[in-house]
Amino acid sequence: MVKSTTLRLKTSGNCDIVDITGQVAREVDGSGIANGTVTVFAVGSTAGIATIEHESGLLADLREMWDRLIPASVGYNHNRAWGDGNGHSHLRASLQGPSLTVPFTSGKMHLGTWQQIVYVDFDNRPRSREVVIQIMGE
Numbered sequence: 712m713v714k715s716t717t718l719r720l721k722t723s724g725n726c727d728i729v730d731i732t733g734q735v736a737r738e739v740d741g742s743g744i745a746n747g748t749v750t751v752f753a754v755g756s757t758a759g760i761a762t763i764e765h766e767s768g769l770l771a772d773l774r775e776m777w778d779r780l781i782p783a784s785v786g787y788n789h790n791r792a793w794g795d796g797n798g799h800s801h802l803r804a805s806l807q808g809p810s811l812t813v814p815f816t817s818g819k820m821h822l823g824t825w826q827q828i829v830y831v832d833f834d835n836r837p838r839s840r841e842v843v844i845q846i847m848g849e
Contacts, residue, residue, distance in 0.1 A: 712849060714742045718842040722758075722832035726774045726803075730765040731842065732827040738844050740818050747848015749820065752810040754841040757800035757834040759807030764825040773831075777803050783835070800833040807831060815848070 753760050787798025813820045
């Protein structure tokens, strides 16, 4: 059996990190599927999905890591071509990846105690975003 739904988010951009674990867990629990996998997919090319301990220190560390690895201030070819200043956003998202798959048993996801599913918006402005949640199993 396969069930799909879309989660809608309002984000502030600039590496906004949103904990979506609760929403995904509710979808898995309410799906009627006991055992399987849930795939979480960020729609768009300037956002990604990850797991992290969602606490202020690590959130700051993650933002600082992206600033060191792919700084916004570099003269990206994308920015020259389109003039939108979000070349770094596309690169960060491509490195992060748009999706995550989590197994579940008896309707409960197999996440560690300090492991949350997060949506990371790398774009340089606030956005209305979509996340596709697809649940497969029996």
